[in-house]
Amino acid sequence: MITHHPKFELIHSFVKGDLPASISAGIAMHAELCPQCQHQIAQLTDQMAEASFEESSTSDVTALCSDSQDATTEGYFASLNADDMIASITQSDDLFEAKPQPQQTVTLSDQSYVLPKALNSMEVGKSASIGRLSRARIHLDENEIRTSLLQMQPGGSVPEHTHKGFELTLLLDGSFSDEKGKYVKGDFIVLDRSHQHHPVSEEGCLCYTVVNDALHFTQGINKLLNPIGSLIY
Numbered sequence: 001m002i003t004h005h006p007k008f009e010l011i012h013s014f015v016k017g018d019l020p021a022s023i024s025a026g027i028a029m030h031a032e033l034c035p036q037c038q039h040q041i042a043q044l045t046d047q048m049a050e051a052s053f054e055e056s057s058t059s060d061v062t063a064l065c066s067d068s069q070d071a072t073t074e075g076y077f078a079s080l081n082a083d084d085m086i087a088s089i090t091q092s093d094d095l096f097e098a099k100p101q102p103q104q105t106v107t108l109s110d111q112s113y114v115l116p117k118a119l120n121s122m123e124v125g126k127s128a129s130i131g132r133l134s135r136a137r138i139h140l141d142e143n144e145i146r147t148s149l150l151q152m153q154p155g156g157s158v159p160e161h162t163h164k165g166f167e168l169t170l171l172l173d174g175s176f177s178d179e180k181g182k183y184v185k186g187d188f189i190v191l192d193r194s195h196q197h198h199p200v201s202e203e204g205c206l207c208y209t210v211v212n213d214a215l216h217f218t219q220g221i222n223k224l225l226n227p228i229g230s231l232i233y
Contacts, residue, residue, distance in 0.1 A: 001184070002033065002034050002036075002184065002185075002186040002187055002188075003187065004183065004187040004188050004189050005030070005034065005036065005037055005188055006027050006030060006037065006188050006190075007190075008040075010023075010027065010190075011027065011037065011040060011041060011044065012044060014027045014028075014041070015041060015044045015045050015048060016048070020140075020142055020145060021140050021142065022138075022140050022142055022145055022147040022168075022210045023168060023210060025118045025119065025122070025147075025208075026168055026170045026188065026208055026210060027041075027188075028116075028117075028118040029116040029118045029119070029170055029172070029208060030170055030186060030188045032116050032117065032118070033116075033185065033186035034186050034188075102120075103115060103116075103117060103120060104119055104120050104122075104124070106124055106127075106136060106149055107127075108127050108134040108136060108149070108151040108206070109127075109129065109134045109151060109153055111151070111204075113172065113173055113206050115149075115172070116172065119138070119208075122138050122139070122140065123138070123139045124136050124137075124138055124139075124149065125137040125138070125139055131156070132152060132153040132154075132155060132156030132157070133150065133151070133152060133153075133156055133158065134150070134151040134153070135148050135149065135150050135151070136148060136149045144165075144212050144213070145210060145211070145212045146210070146211050146212070147208075147209070147210050148208075148209050149172075149206060149207070149208060149209075150206070150207045150208075150209050151204070151205070151206050151207075152174075152176060152199070152200075152201040152204060152205050152207075153201075153204050154201065154202065154203055154204040155201070155202065155204075156200075156201055156204065157198065157199060157200040157201065158198070158199045159198065160196065160197065160198035161196070161197070161198075162193055162195065162196045163191055163192055163193050163195065163211070163213065164193060164213035164214055165192070165193070165211060165212035165213030166190060166191070166192050166210075166211065166212055166213075167189075167190070167191045167192070167209065167210070167211045168188075168189070168190050168209065168210040168211070169183075169187075169188075169189045169190075169191075169207050169208070169209050170186075170187070170188050170189075170207065170208040170209075171183050171184060171185050171186065171187045171189075171205060171206075171207055172185065172205075172206045172207060172208055173185060173205060173206040174201060174203050174204050174205030174206060175201065175202075175203060175205055176199045176200060176201035176205045176207075177199070177200055177201075177202075178197040178198055178199045178200070179196075179197055179198065180197065
């Protein structure tokens with residue numbers, strides 16, 4: 001059961017279209033898996049569309065009234081030629097049939113995964129492996145923001161670390177655990193430099209990750225990995 005969701009402020013920015021493509025894709029993929037957030041996004045979208053329409057209609061009527069003292073709201077709508085509009089919509093007998101787009105797949109460590117629809121148009125690079133971790137970059141050209149698919153093979157883990165910036169993780173397959181508990185498919189987790197954790201996956205998992213700075217490893221010999229922290233995520 002999904003227990004970790006994007007905060008309302010993040011969903012609100014998503015609906016407004018104010019987020020980077022990497023973060024928007026993460027929320028869209030979470031919504032594919034989470035009926036609760038899918039419903040919230042649909043409600044917000046309807047509310048914003050209605051507010052935008054009312055604002056646009058008010059502006060149009062005000063502009064029309066400024067040109068003619070006798071103009072009324074009824075007169076404004078009467079000036080729209082409904083017959084022309086209907087004729088334009090129905091002028092062709094051809095019906096548009098939307099063709100389903102094949103979903104993209106990725107193979108990491110000889111295991112193939114079907115990716116969510118939000119990744120269909122995104123380019124996934126070649127994979128690289130370190131121990132039981134495999135990572136494939138998603139090429140979005142967002143400067144310091146790096147977006148990846150990260151696989152932990154069964155028994156794999158990421159050494160204990162904190163974050164110099166933020167880390168967004170969406171679990172696409174399998175599960176992993178850290179000091180806070182267990183995460184399952186669909187969980188949406190956002191961490192920053194105030195968090196320190198050691199993710200471990202007993203069954204293996206695939207994650208969608210977005211970071212804007214390197215990991216910082218905090219324990220023992222793993223501190224030697226800090227120079228290559230940006231290569232893992």
